[in-house]
Amino acid sequence: MNLTLKIWRQKDAQSKGSMQTYSISGVEGDMSFLEMLDVLNTQLIEKGEEPVVFDHDCREGICGSCSLMINGEPHGPDRLVTTCQLHMRKFNDGDTIVIEPFRAKAFPVIKDLMVDRSAFDRIQHAGGYISVNTSGNTIDANAIPVEKADADASFMAAACIGCGACVAACKNASAMLFTSAKVSQFALLPQGKVEATRRVLNMVEQMDKEGFGNCTNTGACEVECPKGISLENIARMNREYLAASVKG
Amino acid sequence: MGILSSSIARKVAMALSGLFLVVFLTQHCVINLTSVLDPDTFNSWSHFMGTNGLVQFALQPVLIFGVVFHFVMGFALELKNRSARAHKYAMYKGSANASWASRNMIISGIVVLAFLGLHFYDFWVPEIVHKYIETHPEDPTRYYAETVHKFESPIRVGLYVLAFALLAVHLWHGFSSSFQSVGFNNKYSKALKGFTKAFAIVIPLLFAVIALYHHFNQIPH
């Protein structure tokens, strides 16, 4: 199929960027979206132009590197996939595709479609852990039984890949879904309850410092999340936060 | 903003003030309903609300504070949220992942706020003037006729109905959302959500029906 691509190009963080139009032919349905961009980049390199820069790594939907706002939706129109697993069969011959970086004040553009998501890391530095030494001299793993439902819910929250689609989709650029998934993952387990108060207060404080917007419960994050992280996590974090605030 | 410095605290404050306003809305609707069902009850309840000291000097200021807080906070959040994405998308498909109601609370909110201005001008201001500036003798039966006459103008009724429609939109997202904000999430959540959605339709609809009813059932001057 033949496609027209409108892609955000920006030399570096300081430069002003703009949308550029490219046409591309010979795209096959079995290609992933990123493989389609590979084809474009090969063409650009052969013409002596700079290829389009975008984040990507594992290309199997788990590392959370790839991003891209595709036709106004993070990771494109398909559900429960990352851009690397979005296949071109979801598009039609002759389509125009608009490709932009994830946009948020807390995610400044580095180059073209690549953004800096280190704000997410800093939120996790603030409390995304259980304070246990890595000596291995802990109690036996089976000494702490965990209800299967809790273990499963914790896993579901921990499945977050930190791609930032929630922020990109949210009209307020809020990071509540991400932060709440990280808080929930620990809050649901007995091991994590011990320092739950400190964790939620610190992580939310850091989240606010990074300049993300406020959550207004539109639910866009949940719909666009490639891993199906549930809004329940946000409710849980709100609850945890209120309890922690009261407890101080 | 002190206690409201955290995003979650602001969100909870928004939810609680909203829930408070929902309670007010419910009682307002019930009183209004009596104007259709039984004018005498309407008169006596209105008289009570208008003259009871607790209502006038305790609940009324709280209500006004609640309204002002809710909209000031709403505006402040909107500004903050807009600045969280300084550079807008060239293409943003909000409709793909969230309802119009949830994305446009500021619009439905402004319409409801504008309506509140009109509503105050229509009822609250004359009432204050009537009671505290011009001193009239107490008349516990005046309310019904005064109310019905307000709905004489088709333009006013039209504006009211439009505002109620936007109120429904505002409640459609806001009411259920407030429970999410305060962290209510358990096996009753689904039922609760159903209730809030029904409420969001029924209450504004009743307000509209009452307004239209009086418009079409004018009593002679």
Next chain:
Amino acid sequence: MSVLKSNAPAGPLADKWTKHKNDIDLVNPANKRNIDVIVVGTGLAGGSAAATLAELGYNVKTFCYQDSPRRAHSIAAQGGINAAKNYQGDGDSTYRLFYDTIKGGDYRSREANVYRLAEVSSNIIDQCVAQGVPFAREYGGLLDNRSFGGVLVSRTFYAKGQTGQQLLLGAYSAMNRQINRGKIKAFNRHEMLDLVIVDGKARGIIARNLVTGELERHSAHAVVIASGGYGNVFYLSTNAMGSNVTASWKIHRRGAYFANPCFTQIHPTCIPVSGDHQSKLTLMSESLRNDGRIWVPAKKEDAEAIRAGKLKPTELKEEDRDYYLERRYPSFGNLVPRDVASRAAKERCDAGFGVNKTGEAVYLDFAAAIERYGKEQAAIQGNQNPTKEEWLALGEKVIETKYGNLFQMYEKIVDENPYKTPMMIYPAVHYTMGGIWVDYNLQTTIPGCYAAGEANFSDHGANRLGASALMQGLADGYFVLPYTIGDYLADDIRTGPISTETPEFEEAENNVRTTLEKLVNNNGTKSVDYFHKRLGKIMWNEVGMSRNAEGLKKAMADIKALREEFWKEVRVPGEMDSMNPELEKAMRVADFLELGELFAKDALDRNESCGGHFREEYQTEEGEALRDDENYMYVAAWEYKGEPADAVLHKESLDYDNIEVKTRSYK
């Protein structure tokens, strides 16, 4: 040629590690504060090592090319992690895990290391649970296990098909705690491009800041390389796009020996290649072989009809199917080790029984499992005679709970519903057992330079068993390296801070700068990928699942020629002093173009078949691998001498005192 010493302590096997820990020097906490350690790579090995070193009190600097340590490719591991917990009471023990790993590795790994690995495996699970890793659990609240290829017990702990992700997030959370304390400084989007050696000791690295393009000097008292494997030398592999050999190759060029480069794991269950545009391959977890049955049509004409799209696999009768693993290996069946399963798939496809358009795919069929589970569930619900619809629905649900995310991934990529029609799979490059040679302390042949995880050659011999890579990465990082490194650093307590303003740093930085300049100013005509793809083709065709002397010689010559062409013809657009992913790729491919040749040389040198290394000249009549223990029971460690073809071989002989060396059989 010299003989390499493993430095494994003497004494009975089971006591070696404990004894060693008691014997090695310790650094007191006050002195640790004055010692810096660099860790390159933040996957399971690097992340856990960094966290533990920082927790012990060292000042740690971590480097990764990704934008966050959490994105290292360990995140993509699916199936699980082994540990000799014996929670299932099925006869597992430290010795049995040790035995299975040695046997699985076809008797080409070091006994003392493997025993230590098995010994600390239980600690890993305790540690991870304490950190909040959400492993799968039973209704009783205790941990669940599943079985993996090549073993007869259930010792694999898992978190759905995302075990690597959960373990890495665990290690990353331990890192976060130390970052928050200021004990780890994380240099993300940084790539190590050279090792700095001062007075014979590793004392720092040159790293390129990938955002600004700046070259940075970082000094330390020791350097740990945990940058993973080199499977991307094949271009197409299950590795991440950025996975590379650069850090390992740079230390190799500085004097670290590279061991057994030809020992590469070709994983049997990957989604087949769909076309020339393909940039990477996707693994379908080995855990699927617990329930999936592998087959091809028994008749060639059926296979041809399927390839032509005239016949559907579901239409083929049971007797017309060849469940070739169950036929050839009745005792292990579909759960034979990976090298065996891969070769068997290749054998069937080469014989003309392959089932996709290219003829390079076999079926992985869940129909039998769906029926079995469906009927079982129906019986549990009191329905003794379920209809087909009923048991299908119930069975599919069970399969969904177990492998839902993998099935979804398959459907997104292939556009076929694997619940209704069998999956198509084919072997693909997945893991490299070979790597930097290390002694028992995980120290390379450069003093002060260590290698951990997939980057070292250590524990898996010629073939790695499923769910053992995660175990090794975490064992090295949490429990081994942080202690053994103390033995070396104990001599460094009076060294003080190491200056980066020395001729050695100068020389290394200039060395890197020259290479970068050469690439950006090359003005060739071909993209980096063009060369990488051609290298991959040579590797896959001549140095892939089966190898022969003639092909290997050809591969060596072809790779050398390709390397020369690369330096003449490659075009790298953009500048070196700004973000430039093409330049990053070019640097990595330049190293692959050297490694590839050494890889082929090693394969040519090893005149036997063992594990993942299959030489056509050395096979039994039934087509099984034929080892030569007499002449090749050693680790081949190569010393860099300029051209890869000139590398010098050093042998570490392998002695098995606690295990009887036998022909590996899974029949």
